[in-house]
Amino acid sequence: DTGVSQNPRHKITKRGQNVTFRCDPISEHNRLYWYRQTLGQGPEFLTYFQNEAQLEKSRLLSDRFSAERPKGSFSTLEIQRTEQGDSAMYLCASSLVDGEGQFFGPGTRLTVL
């Protein structure tokens, strides 16, 4: 296993469309995180899964955002009715132990026209 992978790497969509991103964590990692990063800012926490359970979710996360990790392996992040303000890099990370550093994927860059 070479690390966390994310697909697609780039997505361009029109305002109002739905988009879905996929994250494949490091295989033995049971903890999975989603972040959003805009230019010049640090990553902003969106949500956390332990195995298949979604245990934490940012208060800032709109109802248009939903994430799943159905079998405790890969995860998907869906954004419904995209807005221009959703344009950002969406990062996925995984880890094995609480309080240890996370391993990030390369991100999916979303552009909403």
Place this chain on the structure above:
Amino acid sequence: EDQVTQSPEALRLQEGESSSLNCSYTVSGLRGLFWYRQDPGKGPEFLFTLYSAGEEKEKERLKATLTKKESFLHITAPKPEDSATYLCAVQARGYQKVTFGIGTKLQVIP
């Protein structure tokens, strides 16, 4: 609410010129403080975790230290390949949310 403030926002060094990056934080019970390196267009790369005041960790030309209110990332004799954005982040006890600062963009000139 957890907060992380990094300074300076940008730093330009000559190759071999040592310096320090600062990370000030407030958190309701520290679980861990993290340093990451991020290259343009890539995800952050994990460097260090610090857990308690007085702790230090080193990796090649980098050394991270922690007090109750701040962390420093010391860069000794930097090389051009150390050019990147360095991110500081904190996690509070009992939560999984990690709060990041905006980073320090380091440029090392040959």
